Amino acid sequence: MRLSSSHSFAKSGNGFKISPSLQSMILATTAEQPYQISSELLSMYLGIDINEMQLYRITDHYGQSLQATLDNTGVLYPVKNKADIVYAMADGSMILTRENGSEWKETKVGRIFRAEDCLQPKGKTGKITQSQYVSHFGDCHAFTQKMDKILDSHV
Numbered sequence: 001m002r003l004s005s006s007h008s009f010a011k012s013g014n015g016f017k018i019s020p021s022l023q024s025m026i027l028a029t030t031a032e033q034p035y036q037i038s039s040e041l042l043s044m045y046l047g048i049d050i051n052e053m054q055l056y057r058i059t060d061h062y063g064q065s066l067q068a069t070l071d072n073t074g075v076l077y078p079v080k081n082k083a084d085i086v087y088a089m090a091d092g093s094m095i096l097t098r099e100n101g102s103e104w105k106e107t108k109v110g111r112i113f114r115a116e117d118c119l120q121p122k123g124k125t126g127k128i129t130q131s132q133y134v135s136h137f138g139d140c141h142a143f144t145q146k147m148d149k150i151l152d153s154h155v
Contacts (some may be wrong), residue, residue: 016058018050023058026050029092030059077114077130085115086154088147092140100132110134111152 014024025046029038035052043049088111095120097105113129113131132150136143 016061018054018058019067023062023105026055026058027062030055077117077132079114084154086112086151087115087118088112088151090143090147092143095137104138106139108136108140108144111149112147112154 018026026038026042030043033041038055039050039052040128043052054109088110089112090108092106092108094104095107098120111131111133113128117128118126119129132151134143136146
């Protein structure tokens, strides 16, 4: 079946020639699998071929949109009570990049979670059910600002 590009069914959102429903399936698949496997799964289950670069473009578009939302709101899991305990962990390392020959760059990652989201089943390994990660590729000052923005909303 072919549709005219002016037909209402041929119109899609976000500049992709892919229906919102298929975009949603792509996001669900790529959230759990690498692009190559996602492409194979979509082909096997839906009978359509979508290359890895198209999967990347869609996930990148929505990832940037989500990042912009997080940058504005900051907190994924707000505390329900100001007396709640909130934990923050941070770590960093240096990564060898290809920039300027061989240059080392800082990378940082932080994890913030509420005490109520820590489960300790008897005799089993503990589990954190919800947490928010913060990452930064660059110096510690910008990373600290990102972490502070989220932590400040918890006090």
